[in-house]
Amino acid sequence: MRYESDGTDQRIYVRQSWLNDALMCPQRAHLIEKHPEMRRENDSALMGTAVHAGIEQVLNGQVSPSNIGDFCVGWFRSKKAELESEGREVNITNTDPKNWNTHISSMAQAWVNDILPHVPAGGETEVKFSVPIKKVANHLFEYDLWFEGTADYVHPTGIWDWKTAARKYYEAEKQSQNIQSSVYATALTTLGKIDYTVNFNFGVMIRNASSTGQIVNVTRTEQHAEWIIGQAVSVVNSFLLATNLGDEPRVMNDQHHLCSERWCPVWSKCKGSALSDTTDTEVSNG
Numbered sequence: 015m016r017y018e019s020d021g022t023d024q025r026i027y028v029r030q031s032w033l034n035d036a037l038m039c040p041q042r043a044h045l046i047e048k049h050p051e052m053r054r055e056n057d058s059a060l061m062g063t064a065v066h067a068g069i070e071q072v073l074n075g076q077v078s079p080s081n082i083g084d085f086c087v088g089w090f091r092s093k094k095a096e097l098e099s100e101g102r103e104v105n106i107t108n109t110d111p112k113n114w115n116t117h118i119s120s121m122a123q124a125w126v127n128d129i130l131p132h133v134p135a136g137g138e139t140e141v142k143f144s145v146p147i148k149k150v151a152n153h154l155f156e157y158d159l160w161f162e163g164t165a166d167y168v169h170p171t172g173i174w175d176w177k178t179a180a181r182k183y184y185e186a187e188k189q190s191q192n193i194q195s196s197v198y199a200t201a202l203t204t205l206g207k208i209d210y211t212v213n214f215n216f217g218v219m220i221r222n223a224s225s226t227g228q229i230v231n232v233t234r235t236e237q238h239a240e241w242i243i244g245q246a247v248s249v250v251n252s253f254l255l256a257t258n259l260g261d262e263p264r265v266m267n268d269q270h271h272l273c274s275e276r277w278c279p280v281w282s283k284c285k286g287s288a289l290s291d292t293t294d295t296e297v298s299n300g
Contacts, residue, residue: 015027015028015036015043015047015250015253023157024156024157024158025146025157025158025160026157026158026160026250027160027162028161028162028197028246028250029161030163030197030198032047033193033245033249034193034194037193038267038272039265039266039267039268039270040249040252040253040256040264040265041264041265041266041267042272042273042278042284043253043264044253044256044263044264045280046279049283054102054103054105054279055102056105056106057106057107057109057114058107058108058109058180058221060090060094061090061114061117061118061178062176062177064087064089064090064093064118065121065125065176065219066176067089068082068086068089069125072126072130073137073139073167074139079126079130080126082122082125082126083118083119083123085122086119086122087118087119090114090115107276107277108180109221116223117222117223120222120223120224120225121220121221121225123225124225124226124227125176125219125227127227128226128227128229129217129219129227129228129229133169133174133217134169134172137167137168137169138168138169139167141202141207142163142164143161143162143165143201143202143205144161144162145160145161145201145204145205146159146160146204147160147161147200147246150247150250154251154254154255155254157250159243159247159250161197161200161246163197163198163201165198165202168202168207170208172213172214172215172231173195173202173213173215174217175194175195175198175214175216175217176217177216177217178219178221179218179219179220179221180220181220182218182220183216183218183228185231188216188230189232189233192214192232193242193245195212195214195234195238196239196241196242197246198214199212199214199234199238200238200239200243203239210236211234211235212234212235213231213232214232214233214234215229215230216230216231216232217229252264266284268285
């Protein structure tokens, strides 16, 4: 969430990633916003970004599908070296570094084999959006809510988003709970890039040495837009209320697998300031 004001009107910009964080753990979203210097790149995310870069190049005709694996591995290695030259190490999560190249190449090839044949030609890659969604005015706050972000691929027949993941997606879960698809559909229909009912397609590549691709389709309607706007307003309002408490913590929620030193960049300023990442395991193991 970020603020912008011209002295008269106040805008609040919300990205789907921030909204996801804020709903999962408000304190995590607050601390990441407060301490941007603590953001760190992990190997899983960097591998995913490398595959994204290759997919974009293929869709734009800059790289042949047969060369996507080499391109993605080269991109990953170049970016890793750049980060290290800045003194920023890549955090290792669940993948042995010796397997990075193999996993990246395998995921890229899975996209070519299992997903690309179903992607309609003629769309736009990396579609950035920043769009006014709702004017909020009550007895406490007055602001314009904006959604902003970047869609991987937009075609009149649907929105596509490329994902690398440890396991396959469950379509029913994404249909009922996914935030990103609702935010993107709301923003891109507002901009006139696509019409309701919106088909939002996740192109998923499983992160292993023998990757396969999966297409998971969810639909988004005006009713989904109404819900995600209300949800965003409720979260933003709660954060605005909390600003009156100064540096007091927001709701602190550790009931999620991402609450760990491995996955949360601000762990050390939150749960990690009181407990080690292995404390619960040590106790449970006697």
